[in-house]
Amino acid sequence: MLFVEAKWLYNDALTFMNDHDINDYDSKTLTVHVLDKDRQPVTHELRYLSSQMRQSVIQGIKNNMKSLATLRKHDRKTGSLKYKSEYLSINLQQSGVTYKFYDKRHIRIQGFKKGIRIEGTNQFWNIPSLEFANAKLLNLPDGYYIAITTYQTKRSEERKYKPSIGIDMGIKTTITVSDGRKVKVLVEESERLKKCQRLIARRKKGSNNRYKAGKLLRRAYQKLGSKKRDAANKIVHELLEHERLYMQDENISGWHKGLFGRTVQHSVLGLVKAKLMKNERVTVLPKSAPTTKYCPHCGKLKKDITLFDRVYECTCGYREDRDIHAARNMILLSGLSTCGTQEINAFGEDVRHWQNSAVQPR
Template sequence: MIVYEFKVKGKDKQYRAIDDAIRTSQFIQNKALRYWMDNRGISRYDLNKYCAVLADLFPFADELNSMARQSAAERAWSAIARFYDRCKKKVKGKKGFPKFKKNCRSVEYKTSGWQLSLTRKAITFSDKKGIGTLKLKGTYDLNYYNIEQIKRVRLVRRADGYYAQFAIAVNVRVETQPTNQVVGIDLGLKYFIADDKGNVEQSPQFYRQSEKQLNRANRKKSKKFSTAKKKAKQRQSINYHKARNRYARKHLKVSRQRKEYCKRIAYSVIQSNDLVAYEDLNVKGLVRNRHLAKSISDAGWSTFRAWLEYFGHKYEKVTVAVPPQNTSQNCASCGKKVKKSLSTRTHVCPHCGYTEDRDVNAAINILRLGLSTVGHTGTYAWGDLPSWAVGENLLSNGESVNQESQRLQT
């Protein structure tokens, strides 16, 4: 499954219709979640049937395409299924109980409710929301694929406009020649990545570079915010919404910079090696450290891992996630544990005298753990991919195929 994304061009009336469709999809998703809360033990099919009930009760819900309503209910069921799965696996901490959506930004159609033009440069939505025909602006060519291969069409609202995503069912596997190389990667803050051979890639810190501009835009936005209007539950001024949009677009630029950087580094690592071992970091837990949260979020470790696993699956390379415990503390030469603080950037072993950069020493340990798991051969790994990036693997019923890299069990 791959996702092609196009920017859509239309009139203001059409954009307002898209916003209406997004709000309706959010309404159905929240109603489906409430229905599950009031009737425990129901299945995904019961939520799909409940969409027809909502269409009879609410005229604005009936205006949305029937498959788009089902897709909204499937989003609710996806959150429910993840909650059940975590409960069965007895995951420590919070199990992720499903929450109601407040700011949904997309609506998803399945195989009906839309039609591509003959040139496939425009798309027409035929439900009663009044979206109509939208022009598609992008470099991808949909003429290479049959209409039957397009399983989903999403309309996404972002700070810089509206986009259409096409989820296409294709085989993304590409055969490549083996490089006979393996690598261990340590993710860090001083260096974005460091491998076992001593090669390092500097962290670009896109957020840090743009922080002054972001703060300035945020202050301008705050000056235009009226507390009196908020208390009176009135809409803020047009100038406030313009300032908020400018602020959001700056954040969107930083996010795109980070994603493209992670994508480029992951592609280079996969193309140069047959096996890649990396840390199975709990990023969600690490960002709880208030001293390092900003730097960790700016590094984009989760985005890098998602792209690394995707390219590993696409080019048939082995990716192995290993536990990060003591990879920085253990000596890569003698294996003895050498305790050191985060400020200590050089590993000096008092037992064998081995001296190396802290991150490079960790990368060697990571590679050794990865090789002890699968050797030089193994099954190809691929992760649950972000739908806005490389295409979430969607089944016909809307569920995602969640597969992760091999993980070394301890």
């Protein structure tokens, strides 16, 4: 009901804005006038939404108006605020007032007579000097959540890193690390998701059954999203155990089209890359660095290597798995000489150029 009432209040305030200033809206109001699903005017009493929550709904509108105004000032095209059919997130400002832990598994939310049991709080209790800040009550496809912002002191211990690595993000479904590891980055669509898609296609538009099927589908997609984020987090965590990381600026979004189509859609490569780019220990080599062409043994550039050659072979006798070869070269070409077993004998002129132009991520 909190979410329903928040929606009513939001829509009522939007109607009010037709001929008034939002700053004159009385957020203490307990009666709202909205349209029901047959577009007939109805009046509702707000019974559950606390005054803090009501304020945060109205504040949300004010913030949106402000950002729209800023956009307009910069000559950007803007729309206007639209009526909502669902309200999915309610701010809980002021920890201790709007929400409060009263033991390790129960939380008290303003407006509720009883405590609510919540899962997933174990992450909190071992952290020294933890402070709770504001929170958000979320209405997600698979249930209700509370997202809590916390403050904690930064740990400043000296970290021991593993040796630096190069990372080849192949066109295929794996990430190859210069130490020879290959990490699978595919998350598969669940059978349930496919089933839901078929189900929704069979239901009549506008019917209640279709609405229900839509709900199931959204839930399946949320699950897929969580799975992908989880997989990406685990991979990134493991890669960042290493002191420095070298990767190449390749066009991942381009892979969605063409050759590999659908499989790439559920690859977490993009997520992994985005996360890595934010880290200061990651160096990104330009797209044009010859990581595939360069022979680390004799320094020659092999011009005629294609996407389909899975093994790199040089006339000097050097031979290596194509992806491992590329990953190792990333370290070499950004100027480090400790990489795998091969000694570098020669650097061609253009290779020196790539060393100089290796870029740092923003």
